[in-house]
Amino acid sequence: MADTLxxxxxxxxxxxxxxxxxxxxxxxPGRISRAISPRVLANLAxxxxxxxxxxxxxxxxxxxxxxxxxxxxxxxxxxAHNRQGANLVxxxxxxxxxxxxxxxxxxxxxxxxxxxxxxxxxxxxxxxISVVLVTNLFRDQLDRFGELDTTALLIGRGITCxxxxxxxxxxxPNVAQLGxxxxxxxxxxxxxxxxxxxxxxxxSEAAETSSFKTVQSPDPATEASGTPEAGVQELAxxxxxSAEYVYSITFYGQLGHYACKSCGSQRPVPDISGxxxxxxxxxxxxxxxxxxxxxxxxxxLPGLFNVYNALAAAxxxxxxxxxxxxxxxxxxDYSTLFGRSERVTILERAVWxxxxxxxxxxxxxxxxxxxxxxxxxxxxxxxxTADGRDVSWLWDAEFELLRAHDKPIIVTGQRCxxxxxxxxxxxxxxxxITIIPELDRALQAGLDTMRSDETLxxxxxxxxxxxxxxxxxxxxxxxxxx
Amino acid sequence: xxxxLTLRIAHLYAHFxxxxxxxxNLITLLQRSAWRGIGVTVDPIGLNEDFDPAMFxxxxxxxxxxxxxxxxxxxxxxxxxKLHEAVNGGSVILAVCGGYQLLGHYYRPASGDELAGISLxxxxxxxxxxxxxxxxxxxxxxxxxxxGFENHSGRTFLGKDVEPLGRVITGNGNNxxxxxxxxxxxxxxxxxxxxxxxxxxxxxxxxxxDELIALGLARRHNSVKLPPLDDALENEAHERxxxxxx
Numbered sequence: 001m002a003d004t005l006x007x008x009x010x011x012x013x014x015x016x017x018x019x020x021x022x023x024x025x026x027x028x029p030g031r032i033s034r035a036i037s038p039r040v041l042a043n044l045a046x047x048x049x050x051x052x053x054x055x056x057x058x059x060x061x062x063x064x065x066x067x068x069x070x071x072x073x074x075x076x077x078x079x080a081h082n083r084q085g086a087n088l089v090x091x092x093x094x095x096x097x098x099x100x101x102x103x104x105x106x107x108x109x110x111x112x113x114x115x116x117x118x119x120x121x122x123x124x125x126x127x128x129i130s131v132v133l134v135t136n137l138f139r140d141q142l143d144r145f146g147e148l149d150t151t152a153l154l155i156g157r158g159i160t161c162x163x164x165x166x167x168x169x170x171x172x173p174n175v176a177q178l179g180x181x182x183x184x185x186x187x188x189x190x191x192x193x194x195x196x197x198x199x200x201x202x203x204s205e206a207a208e209t210s211s212f213k214t215v216q217s218p219d220p221a222t223e224a225s226g227t228p229e230a231g232v233q234e235l236a237x238x239x240x241x242s243a244e245y246v247y248s249i250t251f252y253g254q255l256g257h258y259a260c261k262s263c264g265s266q267r268p269v270p271d272i273s274g275x276x277x278x279x280x281x282x283x284x285x286x287x288x289x290x291x292x293x294x295x296x297x298x299x300x301l302p303g304l305f306n307v308y309n310a311l312a313a314a315x316x317x318x319x320x321x322x323x324x325x326x327x328x329x330x331x332x333d334y335s336t337l338f339g340r341s342e343r344v345t346i347l348e349r350a351v352w353x354x355x356x357x358x359x360x361x362x363x364x365x366x367x368x369x370x371x372x373x374x375x376x377x378x379x380x381x382x383x384x385t386a387d388g389r390d391v392s393w394l395w396d397a398e399f400e401l402l403r404a405h406d407k408p409i410i411v412t413g414q415r416c417x418x419x420x421x422x423x424x425x426x427x428x429x430x431x432x433i434t435i436i437p438e439l440d441r442a443l444q445a446g447l448d449t450m451r452s453d454e455t456l457x458x459x460x461x462x463x464x465x466x467x468x469x470x471x472x473x474x475x476x477x478x479x480x481x482x
Numbered sequence: 483x484x485x486x487l488t489l490r491i492a493h494l495y496a497h498f499x500x501x502x503x504x505x506x507n508l509i510t511l512l513q514r515s516a517w518r519g520i521g522v523t524v525d526p527i528g529l530n531e532d533f534d535p536a537m538f539x540x541x542x543x544x545x546x547x548x549x550x551x552x553x554x555x556x557x558x559x560x561x562x563x564k565l566h567e568a569v570n571g572g573s574v575i576l577a578v579c580g581g582y583q584l585l586g587h588y589y590r591p592a593s594g595d596e597l598a599g600i601s602l603x604x605x606x607x608x609x610x611x612x613x614x615x616x617x618x619x620x621x622x623x624x625x626x627x628x629x630g631f632e633n634h635s636g637r638t639f640l641g642k643d644v645e646p647l648g649r650v651i652t653g654n655g656n657n658x659x660x661x662x663x664x665x666x667x668x669x670x671x672x673x674x675x676x677x678x679x680x681x682x683x684x685x686x687x688x689x690x691x692d693e694l695i696a697l698g699l700a701r702r703h704n705s706v707k708l709p710p711l712d713d714a715l716e717n718e719a720h721e722r723x724x725x726x727x728x
Contacts, residue, residue: 390502396503420715421686422685
């Protein structure tokens with residue numbers, strides 16, 4: 001009875017919020033429902049016929065969950081999914097209330113949740129999660145969690161709490177060590193194709209040295225092509241003996257093929273592998289390997305980080321027993337989420353929007369933008385709580401890659417001067433740094449100065465993305481999520 | 483014609499203590515030297531890696547997470563003698579957050595064993611119950627300001643003869659109680675700077691960055707006067723950071 005009341009109240013408040021046009025990802029309906037019936041989430045989730053799936057980690061949660069959703073739909077499954085990216089316990093509750101009927105019946109095969117790292121153990125306590133997928137653990141919002149080790153602990157607790165099956169990124173030592181007492185499935189990238197510039201297949205050197213190995217002078221000509229990704233090297237040490245991992249291949253951040261020379265522990269052999277990865281300006285292809293067979297995947301998303309997201313989604317779906325055909329079709333037909341590698345048209349101009357929130361993700365986004373020979377770039381940095389109030393991470397991201405860009409770069413947002421300074425110290429000529437604090441004017445300037453055959457790459461932090469959504473709507477563009 | 487100026491920087495534990503934009507501090511020292519034609523090098527020094535205390539003009543130690551602090555503390559204590567020798571001989575140390583804490587006598591965690599520091603400065607740190615997170619503005623004794631971001635639960639206290647880096651105007655600083663932040667302590671011929679400020683610290687504080695460069699150069703060169711740079715962008719970012727809420 002309390003549940004029915006909770007669901008009615010939740011649904012009504014969600015409608016009211018929609019009617020007044022508040023932003024996406026509102027947690028209020030979930031909060032109301034939970035206040036009326038604290039067990040509403042558990043009671044709804046329990047009704048899913050085949051189980052509850054969770055996706056957590058620092059980067060790629062939304063895109064990976066979206067890819068899983070696309071595959072499950074191809075498989076003919078009915079799902080409830082917190083699509084709007086509200087990934088705390090209240091937002092997840094709200095998404096289920098929304099999917100249920102007025103009597104509290106939920107007619108779905110799967111519940112699919114993108115879950116915030118800190119919220120995972122909280123949700124896991126209420127809901128028996130069957131599979132937990134962890135994408136990666138980079139530094140992100142340290143001002144919120146304190147430290148990366150804390151985040152790993154939280155996620156680990158979320159996995160072991162229900163003895164969930166764990167789908168884990170073998171290439172990330174922070175992730176591969178999780179859920180040791182649970183059934184685990186690993187995915188990883190075996191090789192990139194030699195013709196693309198991303199990743200550093202022979203960069204064991206880069207992984208072992210620090211951010212600088214005796215840089216004589218920061219001359220763009222000598223440094224730009226050096227080991228640009230080494231600077232985002234994340235904390236990578238063996239959890240058993242604390243020795244530094246040694247890498248034979250580094251892809252980006254701490255992702256790669258690592259081993260501990262002291263105790264012999266090493267990257268697990270992936271059950272699901274990606275190889276022969278080709279990266280293009282707006283798409284990628286790779287060979288998906290599983291149980292001795294290889295399947296060609298064509299992914300409508302650019303950047304190595306999205307290949308990881310696709311591998312993650314495929315692995316989760318293999319663990320559910322879905323066929324390779326369905327998985328490949330679901331990946332190929334994926335349509336993007338707002339602001340996550342989304343391509344939109346604004347005032348007849350092509351615009352890519354890629355959320356950035358931490359060094360690893362930002363470096364990958366910049367790399368993808370620079371790879372596009374017809375790109376223009378706009379970077380939007382806010383420091384609200386949802387963005388992370390500490391902008392130090394800008395200094396750990398590889399904006400040095402933009403030296404190869406050689407066109408004006410627009411910076412905007414509350415911390416646009418910090419961003420401008422970052423570019424100046426990355427040896428971008430000051431004449432190429434355009435500071436326009438107001439996001440709407442910055443976007444307009446970007447659209448005004450680009451040629452019709454160019455694409456404007458917009459790299460916003462989270463609250464800039466929300467603002468951008470409002471602005472583009474007022475410019476008459478139709479975007480997903482609006 | 484004077485000899486060409488060179489500056490040698492060591493980045494201690496580059497691999498471990500590499501959070502909170504420590505890289506920004508090194509990039510700043512590197513660029514501001516290079517823009518003036520100073521030949522500058524940054525050498526990473528890892529665990530168990532030997533170094534010559536007479537080699538480097540500036541040592542940089544960044545912040546790390548708790549787990550790494552233990553590893554670093556043990557290693558740092560093996561180099562205690564060399565670091566004392568280096569500073570006494572005129573080198574400059576800049577240590578941020580976790581690195582700063584280890585320059586004192588000890589770090590006492592909430593539970594577990596005390597971590598021994600290297601007692602380069604008369605200071606000590608105890609774990610606090612609340613994490614101090616937010617924007618910080620510091621006024622230095624000469625009236626100039628420093629802006630940055632702090633994120634620490636350790637509370638550091640300075641002995642009575644130790645010079646602080648400055649007084650906190652916004653934020654918590656060393657311990658949230660005595661309004662002091664960091665240290666700027668002469669040791670022998672050298673100088674030790676410790677601070678909780680990242681953000682990164684040096685890009686938006688060009689005066690302080692130049693002070694470090696000048697002190698570093700002074701170890702092996704006669705009196706150096708750094709030619710001014712165009713700091714309009716740095717100053718604008720600094721001014722804006724002065725107005726950020728804690």
